[in-house]
Amino acid sequence: xxxxxxxxxxxxxxxxxxxxxxxxxxxxxxxxxxxxxxxxxxxxxxxxxxxxxxxxxxxxxxxxxxxxxxxxxxxxxxxxxxxxxxxxxxxxxxxxxxxxxxxxxxxxxxxxxxxxxxxxxxxxxxxxxxxxxxxxxxxxxxxxxxxxxxxxxxxxxxxxxxxxxxxxxxxxxxxxxxxxxxxx
Amino acid sequence: xxxxxxxxxxxxxxxxxxxxxxxxxxxxxxxxxxxxxxxxxxxxxxxxxxxxxxxxxxxxxxxxxxxxxxxxxxxxxxxxxxxxxxxxxxxxxxxxxxxxxxxxxxxxxxxxxxxxxxxxxxxxxxxxxxxxxxxxxxxxxxxxxxxxxxxxxxxxxxxxxxxxxxxxxxxxxxxxxx
Numbered sequence: 261x262x263x264x265x266x267x268x269x270x271x272x273x274x275x276x277x278x279x280x281x282x283x284x285x286x287x288x289x290x291x292x293x294x295x296x297x298x299x300x301x302x303x304x305x306x307x308x309x310x311x312x313x314x315x316x317x318x319x320x321x322x323x324x325x326x327x328x329x330x331x332x333x334x335x336x337x338x339x340x341x342x343x344x345x346x347x348x349x350x351x352x353x354x355x356x357x358x359x360x361x362x363x364x365x366x367x368x369x370x371x372x373x374x375x376x377x378x379x380x381x382x383x384x385x386x387x388x389x390x391x392x393x394x395x396x397x398x399x400x401x402x403x404x405x406x407x408x409x410x411x412x413x414x415x416x417x418x419x420x421x422x423x424x425x426x427x428x429x430x431x432x433x434x435x436x437x438x439x440x441x442x443x444x
Numbered sequence: 445x446x447x448x449x450x451x452x453x454x455x456x457x458x459x460x461x462x463x464x465x466x467x468x469x470x471x472x473x474x475x476x477x478x479x480x481x482x483x484x485x486x487x488x489x490x491x492x493x494x495x496x497x498x499x500x501x502x503x504x505x506x507x508x509x510x511x512x513x514x515x516x517x518x519x520x521x522x523x524x525x526x527x528x529x530x531x532x533x534x535x536x537x538x539x540x541x542x543x544x545x546x547x548x549x550x551x552x553x554x555x556x557x558x559x560x561x562x563x564x565x566x567x568x569x570x571x572x573x574x575x576x577x578x579x580x581x582x583x584x585x586x587x588x589x590x591x592x593x594x595x596x597x598x599x600x601x602x603x604x605x606x607x608x609x610x611x612x613x614x615x616x617x618x619x620x621x622x
Binding site: 268269272293294296297298299300301303304307337338339340342343346380381383386387390391394395396398399401402403404405406407409413417418419426429430433434436437440 | 448449452453454455456458465468469470471472473474475476478480481482483484485486487488489490491492493494495496497499500501502503504505506507508511512564565566567568570571
């Protein structure tokens with residue numbers, strides 16, 4: 261994974277340099293590569309697919325404008341710069357400074373193919389993998405994500421410690437992920 | 445390289461400050477990690493939806509029973525005492541059936557349920573109340589013919605020895621559509 265990450269960062273940086281030099285084709289390519297990652301970041305922080313899509317578009321336009329103006333100091337650490345823009349944008353969104361229509365009017369859509377295929381989780385596959393988990397793990401995940409029970413309640417009901425709840429939850433999610441990757 | 449463990453912790457909101465930023469920066473710079481992270485971030489809502497859809501079966505706890513009942517998902521309940529024979533059925537609009545086993549669970553470490561010879565191991569239970577709650581999918585129950593279901597609750601000791609805590613019988617009447 262480390263090698264792949266280095267390659268990705270290197271390609272991102274090379275594209276960023278081309279954008280600084282005025283290469284419009286590189287803009288579309290950088291958007292195609294980076295928008296899904298920004299979308300995922302937004303999904304985690306905003307918990308809303310539509311808002312995450314808006315965030316992605318706004319962030320990419322801001323990043324492109326900064327690159328065009330040669331205002332990004334460390335192109336080799338583009339991820340750090342994008343993170344800063346993401347955080348700033350979310351703060352602005354939470355202050356109500358941006359609205360979807362306003363964003364698109366102000367910035368337009370990023371260039372190139374910006375459609376993100378929402379990789380929804382296959383429910384049948386999830387059900388199969390969930391049912392394959394040990395009984396206690398299924399209960400724990402249902403308590404966590406369906407009942408949204410605090411760890412203290414889960415620990416008490418499963419006769420264990422809060423620390424162990426965390427360990428068991430990580431283990432259950434790892435198993436679930438492995439199963440779903442194997443099914444994919 | 446970033447460990448799956450760290451991605452999970454981040455997706456669950458268990459990290460903050462510099463550590464959270466470090467993971468976020470990595471995800472924004474790594475397509476492979478972003479793909480894994482995307483699944484993790486979506487798993488929670490997907491699991492909640494799976495439970496809501498009535499498409500899973502599992503042992504449940506008191507608070508989970510309460511939450512399921514609030515959501516209107518427990519549409520049929522049976523309480524079984526050791527030695528009991530209980531008639532049961534399932535309706536067209538049922539979502540989940542809750543079966544509560546009422547038995548003395550004092551001193552029990554690991555509790556297994558044997559259903560028609562199939563073992564469900566290490567189930568969470570309420571020792572104080574002396575109860576095991578099991579949730580069954582109504583769609584699977586609707587597929588059953590009329591039959592007698594034999595169940596046994598077993599206390600499994602740390603040395604591997606076993607003690608039967610109770611035997612239960614369900615007389616299931618098959619679902620007749622229409």
